[in-house]
Amino acid sequence: RPRALARPCPYPACPAPQAPGAARRPPARLSAEQDAVLGAVLSGKSVFFTGCAGTGKSYLLKRIVGSLPPQSTYATASTGVAACHVGGTTLHAFAGIGSGKAPLGQCIQLAERPGVRQHWLACQHLIIDEISMVDGKFFDKLEAVARAVRKRDEPFGGIQLIICGDFLQLPPVCKANEETKFCFQAKSWRKCIQINMELTEVRRQTDKTFISLLSAVRLGRCTEEVARLLMQTATNRAERDGILATRLCTHKDDVELTNERRLQQLSGEVHTFEALDSDPVLVKLIDAQCPVGSRVELKLGAQVMLAKNLDVSQGLVNGARGVVVGFESEQKGLPKVRFLCGVTQVIKVERWVFKGPSGVYLSRQQLPLKLAWAISIHKSQGMSLDCVEISLSRVFENGQAYVALSRARSLAGLRVLDFDPKVVRADPSVLQFYRQLRSHQLLTR
Template sequence: MENESVLSCSVNIEWSNPQGIIQRKLAHKSAFLRLIRNDAREIFIEVTAGKSVPVKLQLKGISVHNKFMSEGKASIKFQEEHCMMFLSNAPPNQLFTFLKTVFVKMTGGKPPPTSHQSLRTQLLSNKPATFEEISPVTTAEMDKAKAKISKGTDTTPSPLSRKRKLSSRPGAKPASSKRLYAASPTPNEPLDIEQKEVLEACLSGRNVFFTGSAGTGKSFLLKRIIGALPPDVTAATASTGVAACHIGGITLHQFAGIGAGEAPLERSVELASRPGAYTVWRKCKHLIIDEISMVDGSYFEKIEAIARKVRRNEQPFGGIQLILCGDFFQLPPVAKGKTPVKFCFETEAWSRCRLSAYELKKVHRQNDDEFIKILNCVRIGQIPEDMATRLAETSRQNIEKNGILATRLCSHTLEANAINEAKLNALPGEKLVFTSEDSHPHLIKQLDQQTSIPHTLELKVGAQVMLLKNINIATGLVNGARGVVKSFQEGVPVVQFRSKEYVAKPERWCVKSATGVMLTRKQVPLKLAWAFSIHKSQGLTLDCVEMSLGKVFEAGQAYVALSRAQSLDTLRVLGFKASQVWANKNVLDFYRSLNLQMEAMRLIPLGRREDKAAVKKSYKPNAKLMSKPLVTIN
């Protein structure tokens, strides 16, 4: 269980005189912070680092700047002691929990005794002052803290900003305090048992590969893993820009610093040794790669070799911990010319990394057991006749509602773009053009690649659109929700979604460049949605979708398309045939191998004396097994 009252991070402390001149400094690259309480019930932060004498600072009359929690940074100002504490490189989840505990304990706990009582206690006692770690946050303390969010208090952590000035108005709420109490930089829903096991494996320092069918929460878990690791030494990457945006990272190509990787190894090492890329490679301790199925095997081998050479370390990936996530039954790497596709698991580099493998089995995207069984069969390329018939029957379903038409999933991006353009032009009325506000206008192309939101968006009344950001999960305004533009209100589109009407005001997207610079794009969170490409739909949950799978050209493409649907009732498949579903043979063999490894690991500790070879020999996969998840978690 996570300890709410401790934090590991880099710490800088500065003491100044009343005139603001710095008198003393302390800097620790690696420090341990602990919330403690003395006999008088006063709360302190204790800072320890190596053999240094612990520093104790009382939490009284403080203010906290928490705007950059998602980057593992915060600062605490101790007003009475004229002291500033700067925190950096903290695991974002741990930092958020720590600051939230400070807030709750200072506003929701029992008040300390009066100063008279404290002095009397000190005078009558011969014992030296003692400290103890504070107790875990209780429900009562949480309720009290929540009630006090709407009240001004000098112990409320809040940044010195315009928001704080606004919060001083009568009846106003301290905005940053509310953010600290209620919002986390990463998803804060509880993890299930499978997800916890993967998280623990990642935090133990092992190289990890975790997989699972579509909708099992892989990206959700990956965000939690990223939030649990120190940001300064963690590189969160993905095979595509859109996937990287989902986890708040960068593309693997940006990280590697070798472009498309087409240069020979020697030249690629030279590119990776340039100042910017060299610093990134040398600094990295944890490399995360999402959508690993779409990373070309040859490219994976090349960056593994580059890591060893640039870091001058012959361990796999130069000693960097590897955390890989993806489902090889989904989209494969893009084929280059006539060169056959090579998956990462087919390389020597993959074998050298000795990855601990896990599979998430619990599906969160769909609740329909019948649909989940169909998707599991489609995933492995086996579709029984009764399931094929059930999918074919969806062609007669009427899934339109409130003027919202079904989004057509296309196998090719150009086809989807052509449909959207033609449909928009066919609508009467004048187009309204929405242009994004980008923090770095010269990097428009990079922002286009790394975010799903377009730089320029053209809309008309009647345009079919898709929401591209989670606005309100409880009311169904989520990433992938479908709607239709009903009107424009003060230059902003008013959209009728399946659940409710929504005024689509501009939202902000933030992504990082390879050098760590934060890029932002502010835009109306919509995209034309008469049609969408299967490749661009990865990670989305669509509540009104239509598809024709006659033009699928890759193994797993039909599965990716079908698994975007929320349920069978919100899906329409035109002209479905069982021949449109198939899985890559090499992928099937790989997952069988993983299943055998997990089976052997599970059987031997239970007391069987057969060695691994005997277990493998006696184990025969069958059709029933292949209809179940193919990797077993121990």
């Protein structure tokens, strides 16, 4: 029978409770590069900062969010999962103009509605993460809406922009017959961004061979050495201690089918955990932003992944892999998970809080676990994974192979199946954009 996890908090906007006497861990020190970006943001300039995968962009963004006044700062991202990482909402939910494909006058009317207009006026600092997946036409529409609603002629209506992402990763999602337009190709981009900055120090991987391989793949280069190293990984045993490699899939349907099928194949009782949401009517909206579902089904032997940082010092971080080794016998029947980092721990309910439409806070209480036989490349963006298996034969977008490969922490924890050098590709317009920034010395480190 599904288990109720905890009483819902009557105040959705309140911070997640902390254990009595629990000391707050001091934040890790920023690198010189990260500190320079934070300094530029705090000086009031509109900043775009970029960097390859694993350079600490998401971590820095969280520090930036914590350094700006909360009442006038809105953290957003192109996708719900990325928005959850920065404790915010999707850019579309913030904007309140739907898909943005309606004529400008209609978009302005939508943004003038009570609630939506209120946060457009309150916003002084707008953070946008995973900018590579935001459509350039949508960015132009937002910029015009901001000026109209705020009745100010400065770029973006005088809002400071803090924009983060890597245009060499996943591109905007568009229909087959539509041309991809990146944000840097938007008419308003150059007048909105005052400083471009780059993080270059890779923190996710430490193996120099793997770092240089990823650097080549990011730029769409597949040398003989890159191909040889990736083909060699096909024989890697990426499993350890009963924990199997997570398969990264290009299509979401493959993920759901794989996880459901593998769970069914396990013998034993299914343990079902139902989430407690602050507003059950808005379950679809919460689903879109929360990294865990409204229902988590587990069995003994289920391959799982942590969906939240629990204890960074012990390696219990977002993306950490484990296997369910038992369930508590008492009423809640919480799962006991053995992780690849060597820790075995009973996993308790966690709480996510994020902004919904019109600035309303929503929350979900659920186990911070999801099934991990498979995960989609889109959902993996921003994550570090311990052991990864990738089939690259169905890669269909520029940057997709790079995003998949760069989720792995090491070559030893990576297994690439059916590798084809043709899947390593980068968008020429993005390469040209970065070249121009460097040649005009507009990209500071």
